[in-house]
Amino acid sequence: MRSGDDELVQKLSERVAEEIESLPRDGKDHEIRIKIKGSHNNVNLGSQTFEVKPGKELPPEGSNRERVCPQCEKPTWRFTQLCMHCDYDHHRHDQIEAEEQDALRKKRNELRLLVVCVASIAIAFGGFSLKIYFPAEYQGWVAGFSALAGFIAFMILQAVR
The missing domain is CATH 1.10.287 (Helix Hairpins)
Known part of the structure; x- marks a missing residue:
C-alpha cells in the first residue's frame, strides 16, 4: 500500500463500521451504500458492493481457507488473526511455531x-x-x-x- 492509502483505508473502515452498527438487528438482509467521490492516487475508486452477514459464518468445509484452531479444535478461517470461537491469536501461534521450527x-x-x-x-x-x-x-x-x-x-x- 502507498503511504497515503493507510489513512484512506482507516477512514473507510470507520465509516463501514458505523454503518454496520446502525443496521437494525432483525435478521433480515440490509444494504449499505457508501459513495466515494473523486479519485485517489489517480485511481478511480468507483462504487463497491460489500455483503455483510450477521453472525459468524464458518469457512467452507475442506476448503483451503479453513484451519482448525489449536486451542478449541474447531474449524475457523485460515487467514484471520483471532479464532471465531475462542479468540485465540493464530498469528502469534504461527509465529511461535515458526520460531520453534527455526530453533x-x-x-x-x-x-x-x-x-x-x-x-x-x-x-x-x-x-x-x-x-x-x-x-x-x-x-x-x-x-x-x-x-x-x-x-x-x-x-x-x-x-x-
Missing part, C-alpha cells in the same frame, strides 16, 4: 557440524598417527589429507564460535 533446524545444523568436526578431527589425528604405516609414496598424500581434515575441523570450530 529445531538450528540445533540439527549444529549437530551435523559437530559430527563433521569430530569426523575431521578423527581423520586428521588418525592420518598423522598412521602415516608411517603407509608406503612411502602415499605418506605425503596421507599427511596432506590429514592436514586438510584438520583445517576443516578448525574452520568449523571458528564458524560455530
Whole structure:
C-alpha cells in the first residue's frame, strides 16, 4: 500500500463500521451504500458492493481457507488473526511455531557440524598417527589429507564460535 492509502483505508473502515452498527438487528438482509467521490492516487475508486452477514459464518468445509484452531479444535478461517470461537491469536501461534521450527533446524545444523568436526578431527589425528604405516609414496598424500581434515575441523570450530 502507498503511504497515503493507510489513512484512506482507516477512514473507510470507520465509516463501514458505523454503518454496520446502525443496521437494525432483525435478521433480515440490509444494504449499505457508501459513495466515494473523486479519485485517489489517480485511481478511480468507483462504487463497491460489500455483503455483510450477521453472525459468524464458518469457512467452507475442506476448503483451503479453513484451519482448525489449536486451542478449541474447531474449524475457523485460515487467514484471520483471532479464532471465531475462542479468540485465540493464530498469528502469534504461527509465529511461535515458526520460531520453534527455526530453533529445531538450528540445533540439527549444529549437530551435523559437530559430527563433521569430530569426523575431521578423527581423520586428521588418525592420518598423522598412521602415516608411517603407509608406503612411502602415499605418506605425503596421507599427511596432506590429514592436514586438510584438520583445517576443516578448525574452520568449523571458528564458524560455530
